[in-house]
Amino acid sequence: MESYSILYRLRAVHDYFDGNPCPSLQCHLTPQGEALAHRRGLLFRQTAAGEWALLSDNLPAEDDVLTLDLFLTDPAFMLYTAWQGFQPSAAYCLELPAAEEETEAATAIRPTDKKRGIGRGFCTVTLQMTKALLEAAKAGKPMQATLRFRAPSLQWEYVFIPRGETDIPSGRMSLEDAAGKVKFSAFKECETYGQIALRTVSRSRIPMRQSYGCKLRLTAQDEGRQKRILLKQVPPPQPGQFADAGKGILRQVCYY
Incomplete structure (x- = not known):
């Protein structure tokens, strides 16, 4: 050799x-x-x-x-x-x-x-x-x-399903990236997998990577009260996990 x-x-x-x-x-x-x-x-x-x-x-x-x-x-x-x-x-x-x-x-x-x-x-x-x-x-x-x-660029879609009864309005909840890399739309109520849920999507397409530098968390802001963190670690969506997502969409389902 x-x-x-x-x-x-x-x-x-x-x-x-x-x-x-x-x-x-x-x-x-x-x-x-x-x-x-x-x-x-x-x-x-x-x-x-x-x-x-x-x-x-x-x-x-x-x-x-x-x-x-x-x-x-x-x-x-x-x-x-x-x-x-x-x-x-x-x-x-x-x-x-x-x-x-x-x-x-x-x-x-x-x-x-x-x-x-x-x-x-x-x-x-x-x-x-x-x-x-x-x-x-x-x-x-x-x-x-x-x-x-090359890796494709897709929009991230998040569906949040409550673990029981909740009266938190969708307008007071938000998905935030503490790293400031990803911005999301306002929540909208939807019905998915037979349950009433809240949906948000990223405002831009995100190149797929094995790991991301974002730090996502789900928060709620009630009028006159301090912001609450409902989920402090929201994982990024993974390829192939939800095959029923629309074209150009990478979906993640979370419970809060």
Whole structure:
């Protein structure tokens, strides 16, 4: 291993994880790729979450084509990924090296008419050993591709259901963000899940993230009295938790 050097790098990053490497993907050599790697003395290794490297102790032949498979490992991937028309069960392809070091994954990864084989990933990656790729590796500056996945921006909807009888008018209640990042509309009474509830939505769309810096709380302000905190920790909505929410809406249901 000490004589091996990096020939090419592949990274997958996702805005949902704050632009960090995406842990929801795996990449492996195809059987054809394994055969070529064996003949050329190549190694393919995962170097970190969402990062892989092709290594060599001797440059392969120009125009060799190495094939790899990309797999989705998180069933919720499409809930936090903006990719119009994507079908996880279909077959896709990606050609490398790319013209730019960083590319939009939803554009670079294209659908193919080929039938997806049993046990194969959703995307077949073809890495061609071009002259430029080999010269860069020889100079100690290996090329790399960074696939950037985007997260959708959605409105947050909160439905608050009372735990029994309450006379608190909706106009005196509010959902506040102590961090000042998210603003919500005034509460409106609604009927949902067979109960009378109070509903509010964010005034703007919010990019989906694994974690948010907001600090939400539910308060009530009675006339002439000090503001009361009904819920001091209101969690942000989670993808896929309430599938009946409207299009472009991420819903959270809370009890107070």
